[in-house]
Amino acid sequence: MQELDILIRARYPLVYLITPEEDRALGALAQVVDEQSFKPLYVWSVTQGFRSLQRNGQGLWKPGQFSQTAPGTISPEAALDFVIKRGDPTVFVFKDLHPFLESPGVIRWLRDAVGHIRNERLEQTIIVLSPVMRIPAELEKDVAVVDFCLPTIKELGVVFDQVYNDGQVGDGHPSQLSPDTREVLLRAALGLTVDEAEKVYTRALISAGKLTECELDIVLSEKKQVIRRSQILEFHEESKTLEHVGGLENLKKWFIDRSGAFSEKARDYGLPQPKGLLLLGVPGCGKSLVAKTVSNLWNLPLLKLDMGRVFASLVGSSEQNLRSVLRTAESLAPCLLFTDEVDKAFGGMASSMGSDGGTAARVFGTFLTWMQEKVSPVFVIATANRVDRLPGEFLRKGRFDEIFFIDLPNPQEREAILRIHLSMRRKDVISFDVGDLAARTSGFSGAEIEQAIISAMYEAFADDGREFSQFDIIRAIEATKPLSQSMAEQVTALREWAQDRARMASCSPTLIDKSEYLRMESSF
Ligand SMILES: Nc1ncnc2c1ncn2[C@@H]1O[C@H](COP(=O)(O)OP(=O)(O)OP(=O)(O)O)[C@@H](O)[C@H]1O
Ligand SMILES: [Mg+2]
Structure with missing residues (x-):
């Protein structure tokens, strides 16, 4: 207005x-x-x-x-x-x-x-x-x-009261709703239009016969459906926490330090709101994993933005799609907006003018301008594998609060990852020599370590359903050719780029030294 x-x-x-x-x-x-x-x-x-x-x-x-x-x-x-x-x-x-x-x-x-x-x-x-x-x-x-922005809490209040009062009349015995409950139900409908909010409240009222805190889940799930209908944005619920992420101590500390960053207290203290983070790194090293767990750490809803779908012509005009998504995200603020693999969506921008009349470039511009100017607390987490595909403006300082580089895990991190994935599956992690497995998985990504454990389990299960052992895991490791070997050039290039432009997510750098490989070979 x-x-x-x-x-x-x-x-x-x-x-x-x-x-x-x-x-x-x-x-x-x-x-x-x-x-x-x-x-x-x-x-x-x-x-x-x-x-x-x-x-x-x-x-x-x-x-x-x-x-x-x-x-x-x-x-x-x-x-x-x-x-x-x-x-x-x-x-x-x-x-x-x-x-x-x-x-x-x-x-x-x-x-x-x-x-x-x-x-x-x-x-x-x-x-x-x-x-x-x-x-x-x-x-x-x-x-x-x-x-035009979506309704505010106050406007939703008018809708809510109308539905609530109508419902009460029908019921015949008016009950009092506490202001706190009312507020919770109003917040739950943020991100919806007035019409949608009215439908959601009415549906909750009809299906439960009342509108109390217990109906919060109905309102939330209705909202999720409305948002999912946009086909671009999705609520993501994550059960994992930072404890499920091995290593990456610097990055974890960054997130932990900012746990209260969106609180009133932080505003009063004079802290600026964090804007966003770009996570760059080798495939399978936990970029998506860590991004998703932040929603539990910060206790904020996580919206997953599918950049690829923004461009899908089926869904409508790309720029309009993005604008409406960003507006929804703002109405849900404070929240996290997670956009995975931006390099794929914005890759080929340079050729965009020729191939799609500049749509990709315009959408990208809209996104950048929004990031630059946004005042509402929407924290953006973007991930990418390749920097060479990302337009320079994206990487410029100030766009994101920080660019973190997630490298292949070092030996201590590999131990931590092994422990996490073993303990997710078995109680007695002590029966495995995690140090030995870590030494044998030099050059492996977190995802490859996890896969080795899973293959070992399949092997053992196929073999009369016996319990899997250290030896099965070693065999699975032996059978794996890590991506870092087949993509050695790319990994090196990324590492070199990141060296003075990004912050390291791990405390100590990863060194895949030759002696480790030799030891791995000689142990068989
Ligand atoms: N540091 C880690 N700690 C624990 N598990 C990990 C770690 N890194 C990877 N994993 C395991 O590997 C899986 C895949 O990792 P994830 O999807 O986060 O990788 P990514 O970096 O996003 O890869 P890509 O670039 O291919 O998208 C995770 O779901 C998790 O199970
Ligand atoms: Mg990923």
Whole structure:
């Protein structure tokens, strides 16, 4: 609303307001305009043409209340002609003009109207209200784009009270809801539109017959479904904690130190909110694992953003997809936004101009700008395997709080990883010589160590279901050719790049020295 207020005051002739919530946006707009001056607000739709919105001077407005209609303004061309002919201070809202912006005629009319407002210095603003962003190239320079944010706790409160009171009347015996419970249920619906929140609350009320703290799970699971429907964002629930991650002590400490970073106390102390982290590293060394466990450590919800799907044309326009996802994430803040393997999504950016008309580059730009400007506490964790595929701007200092490099585990880390994975599967870890196994797995990633244990278990199970032993694991290790060998060049290049540009996730560097390999060989 603040942004709209400024744009209208600054006499921006054309604003593109993106939201699926027309009524809410119109209500907010009426309030903004009324607080400035009592300008008429004309709303256009292809079914009704222009109608002026009835208000009481303080933005109070009920959906569907119109005072006057402007006859003969059904077609977009006629409506834009109406705009050009009207000299008085006015805000014109166009509902769903976007499909018409494919017609060269309408684009020209709109440009004429914008030019007219600008040249005549009129106190007028044209607002295109639409759930999707579709701006023709001809208008790109003239338009200010605003994302209308999702409802706040306060707005959800109104919806909640309505559903709650209606439900109570039906029940016949009104009960008191504590403010804390109400707040928990309101928070649970953050990230939904007003309509969606109403549906979720109503469903919870109908299925449980009441709305109390016990219905929190119903509200949350409904919300998860709504969010999943976007097909790009997903709530991730992680049962593992930092204790399931072997080694990576520096990185773990970084996260532990920032455990309270999103609290009020940290704000009062004057701490800036952490922005995000880029985890670079060798495949299978625990980047995704550690990122996911942070949600348990910080006690924040983790949203998984599938960058690949942002680009999938099935789901809609890429840039719009990303914008709406980021808006959802912001409405759920404080939260973690985890985007895995960004190098794959943003790789080939340089060739983007040629292959996809610059879509990848634009989406990437949107993401970077958002990262730079975001004020809401959304902590981004991005992971990547290859730096050569990542655009330089991404890696520039200041974008992320830190870039961590996760190398192959050193001997102590391998011991820790072995212990973790053995104890996840068997109680008596003491019967294994973990030190010996660690020595034999030089050059292995965490994932490969885990795989060796699993293969050993399969071997033993196939052999009459006997218990697996040290020897089975050694055999599995012997049969494994670690990725670090087949990809030695890539690993070395990554390590070299990271040396002075990234922080090491482990306390001491990994050295795969020859003597270790020799010892491994000679022991057989
Ligand atoms: N440091 C570690 N401690 C414990 N387990 C580990 C560790 N590293 C890897 N693993 C095991 O290997 C699995 C795969 O690791 P993960 O998916 O986190 O690797 P990654 O670095 O994200 O790899 P990629 O680059 O291929 O995405 C984990 O789920 C975990 O079981
Ligand atoms: Mg991964």
